[in-house]
Amino acid sequence: MITLTDQAFDPGALLTGFCAGRTETGAVASFTGLARAEGGDALVLELEAYPGFTDAAIAGFADAAKTRFGLQDYLIVHRTGRIAPGEAIVFVATAAGHRRAAFEACDFLMDYLKSRAPFWKKQHGPDGARWIEPTSQDRTDATRWDPPAQEPS
Amino acid sequence: MITLTDQAFDPGALLTGFCAGRTETGAVASFTGLARAEGGDALVLELEAYPGFTDAAIAGFADAAKTRFGLQDYLIVHRTGRIAPGEAIVFVATAAGHRRAAFEACDFLMDYLKSRAPFWKKQHGPDGARWIEPTSQDRTDATRWDPPAQEPS
Amino acid sequence: MARVLLFGRLADLAGWRDREIDPAPASLTALRTALAQADATLGEALDGPGVQVAVDKVLVRGDAILAAGTEVAFLPPMSGG
Amino acid sequence: MARVLLFGRLADLAGWRDREIDPAPASLTALRTALAQADATLGEALDGPGVQVAVDKVLVRGDAILAAGTEVAFLPPMSGG
Numbered sequence: 001m002i003t004l005t006d007q008a009f010d011p012g013a014l015l016t017g018f019c020a021g022r023t024e025t026g027a028v029a030s031f032t033g034l035a036r037a038e039g040g041d042a043l044v045l046e047l048e049a050y051p052g053f054t055d056a057a058i059a060g061f062a063d064a065a066k067t068r069f070g071l072q073d074y075l076i077v078h079r080t081g082r083i084a085p086g087e088a089i090v091f092v093a094t095a096a097g098h099r100r101a102a103f104e105a106c107d108f109l110m111d112y113l114k115s116r117a118p119f120w121k122k123q124h125g126p127d128g129a130r131w132i133e134p135t136s137q138d139r140t141d142a143t144r145w146d147p148p149a150q151e152p153s
Numbered sequence: 154m155i156t157l158t159d160q161a162f163d164p165g166a167l168l169t170g171f172c173a174g175r176t177e178t179g180a181v182a183s184f185t186g187l188a189r190a191e192g193g194d195a196l197v198l199e200l201e202a203y204p205g206f207t208d209a210a211i212a213g214f215a216d217a218a219k220t221r222f223g224l225q226d227y228l229i230v231h232r233t234g235r236i237a238p239g240e241a242i243v244f245v246a247t248a249a250g251h252r253r254a255a256f257e258a259c260d261f262l263m264d265y266l267k268s269r270a271p272f273w274k275k276q277h278g279p280d281g282a283r284w285i286e287p288t289s290q291d292r293t294d295a296t297r298w299d300p301p302a303q304e305p306s
Numbered sequence: 307m308a309r310v311l312l313f314g315r316l317a318d319l320a321g322w323r324d325r326e327i328d329p330a331p332a333s334l335t336a337l338r339t340a341l342a343q344a345d346a347t348l349g350e351a352l353d354g355p356g357v358q359v360a361v362d363k364v365l366v367r368g369d370a371i372l373a374a375g376t377e378v379a380f381l382p383p384m385s386g387g
Numbered sequence: 388m389a390r391v392l393l394f395g396r397l398a399d400l401a402g403w404r405d406r407e408i409d410p411a412p413a414s415l416t417a418l419r420t421a422l423a424q425a426d427a428t429l430g431e432a433l434d435g436p437g438v439q440v441a442v443d444k445v446l447v448r449g450d451a452i453l454a455a456g457t458e459v460a461f462l463p464p465m466s467g468g
Binding site: 268272 | 392394395396399441444460462463464465466467468
């Protein structure tokens with residue numbers, strides 16, 4: 001399930017709910033992205049989504065990942081709006097029978113969310129605001145999962 | 154920090170505490186291992202530790218991992234005693250500035266805990282109890298992190 | 307009537323993020339022309355590199371017919387979350 | 388007095404997991420001999436493949452001098468958590 005919210009949320013409460021009643025799961029991996037203060041350079045992070053488009057894009061991607069990794073279940077909660085340092089931006093949890101699938105799927109979903117998901121991100125600092133684009137590291141991380149390039153035949 | 158406990162614990166409550174007040178962390182990865190019912194084959198899992206030896210071995214390994222991956226912090230809580238299906242066996246959380254280090258360190262710590270940490274594990278099923286040794290998958294996972302073998306010079 | 311949505315730096319540039327245009331232009335190309343006539347800087351930015359267009363929340367390339375009530379969103383390069 | 392701890396299947400085999408031996412044998416070898424004399428099956432299992440020994444919570448190989456109050460633990464292959 002994917003949820004966009006403009007309200008602060010507690011990753012631990014989400015993990016508690018996600019783990020409850022799982023007698024055949026074995027492995028739950030999670031990732032929590034927290035807004036960094038960057039030593040005072042980042043006073044507030046502002047995230048814009050396109051409701052109905054952003055969540056549909058993420059759900060389509062995550063459902064494909066569920067099949068690819070043989071997940072039992074996943075949960076994605078993504079914050080929008082103005083986010084203060086220390087607050088959670090994103091929470092991803094994956095459930096699988098064994099840990100390798102849970103870890104890899106969580107990592108895979110985060111690479112997508114950080115580099116390709118339809119969000120627009122603005123960092124408000126002491127010297128004003130600027131829009132942020134994906135870092136080259138984000139792009140490199142995401143391409144780890146791509147199929148190898150085909151040689152021309 | 155590493156804690157051994159014979160009481161059931163809530164992974165979400167641990168994650169909430171671990172994330173609190175982190176204004177320069179960015180990334181928190183976690184793993185929760187849950188006891189599987191195995192369709193009724195595993196009624197109770199019994200884990201034996203050697204207090205003072207098991208926790209010291211894990212702390213030594215985890216502190217080295219903290220340095221290796223540049224972690225800001227980690228938390229390991231491991232259950233001992235009799236564990237029912239659906240209950241948490243282990244919780245590992247790692248905090249880092251960026252997600253690659255947090256994910257890799259969490260994965261690394263879990264491979265160690267599942268294959269090399271000093272525990273003895275007994276599965277109680279409908280047909281009696283049996284001691285469990287690491288699976289070949291566990292051993293293979295753990296060796297992913299070993300330095301490459303040296304060629305004789 | 308067509309609804310036009312701007313995201314990210316496009317909204318900052320235009321000074322608005324949500325506008326209704328009545329009557330709806332017949333096509334995406336006609337809508338771009340109307341927007342560029344009202345604001346040349348915005349018109350240029352909408353044609354800029356990496357700007358994608360979603361019609362009723364579906365990405366389209368090239369031109370598209372716009373029915374009444376259509377929602378057109380201009381999406382600058384996505385930053386990820 | 389020496390304290391002997393057995394873990395995992397070794398404890399199941401012996402029927403005990405914690406025993407004091409008074410006076411303490413002078414060495415690990417002497418302790419192994421005393422345990423094997425009391426229970427030959429256990430003595431054989433303690434020498435079996437993969438069984439490690441910790442003296443005062445430190446793994447040792449080969450023989451070791453045992454002081455009074457020493458804790459000796461016999462550890463079968465560890466299963467991980």
